[in-house]
Amino acid sequence: MMFAQSRPVSPEWVKYFAIALICALVAIDGIGSVMADQVKTNVQQTEASDSADEPCLVxxxxxxxxxxxxxxxxxAFLENHALPALLSDREIASFFGNLTETPADISQCLAMMLDHDLGGSSRHDGTLLDTGHKCRGSMPKIHKGRNIPDRTITKFIQIIGQQAELAGISEADIKAVAKVLEQKRAGVRNK
Ligand code: HEM
Structure with missing residues (x-):
């Protein structure tokens, strides 16, 4: 009796079999669904679409x-929108005399502080600027001797919110910025 001798399985053969298997799987399930799964993990659908029926994938x-x-x-927002608006208000501008830093220093330090507090990568304080000014972190120390009353702080936060709205920032993000500013109120008030 003769038995058919089975041929040894070569590594080359295994490679071709694996490729054929992958092709078959893609053909059955569809490359679209494979890609869609991938996209689903990386992308969130935003609700902020012009039309509620047309969710946009971003x-x-x-x-x-x-x-x-x-x-x-x-x-850029502080320099181009918020600070000009704040300083065009006479009451707020009256507190900006005898500065120990330039207005651009204030924008840079405040931008880093906000970026940090809103989840960005900036340092909260301690950054040495080109002018030689070192950003400070303590609200009472920064505003010491200025006697800024509560209502002026409220106006300050309101103006930043109005400018943010004009700049097209979303309502939720404006609220988040206002919340960070509110958290500093006690340190700024009447120091
Ligand atoms: C409510 C939230 C506020 C925050 C978070 C804030 C934050 C800051 C920051 C980060 C600086 C730069 C300090 C540095 O690192 O050198 C600064 C400077 C300054 N802020 Fe405020 N500020 C607030 C409100 C106000 C208000 C309401 C006024 C006055 C109306 C004001 C007046 C000033 C002045 C005059 C300086 C410059 C101080 C100096 O030259 O020594 N700030 N502020």
């Missing part, structure tokens, strides 16, 4: 700081 930044453009976005 990569949504995790932190408020990232959505505001990080340090550079926040700095």
């Amino acid at each position: 990569i949504r930044s995790d932190s408020v700081a990232a959505r505001l453009g990080g340090y550079y976005g926040i700095f």
Whole structure:
């Protein structure tokens, strides 16, 4: 009696079999669903679509700081929108005499502080600026001797909110910025 001799399984043969198996799986399930699963893990659907029926697929930044453009976005917003609006208010401007730093220093230090507190990568304080000014972290020390009353702080936060709205920042992110500013109120008030 003759038995058919089985041929030894060569590594080459295993490779071709594996490729054939992958092709078969993709053909059955469809490459689209494989890709869709991948996309689902990386992307969140935002509710903020123009039409509620048309959800748009965009990569949504995790932190408020990232959505505001990080340090550079926040700095540009402060320099171009918030500070001019704040300083055009006579009551607020009256507290900005005898500065120990330049207005640009204030924008840079405040931008880093906000970026940090809103989940960005900036340092909260201690950064040495080109002018030689070192950003400070203590609200009472920064505002010491200025006697800034509560209502002026309220106006300050309101103006920043109005400018953020004009700049197209979302309501939720404006609330997050206001919350960070509110948390500093006690350190700024009447120091
Ligand atoms: C409510 C939240 C506020 C926050 C978070 C805040 C934060 C800051 C920051 C980060 C700086 C830069 C300090 C540095 O690192 O050198 C600064 C400076 C300053 N802020 Fe505020 N501020 C607030 C409210 C106000 C208000 C309401 C006024 C006055 C109306 C004011 C007046 C000033 C002045 C005059 C400086 C410059 C101080 C100096 O030259 O020594 N701030 N503030």
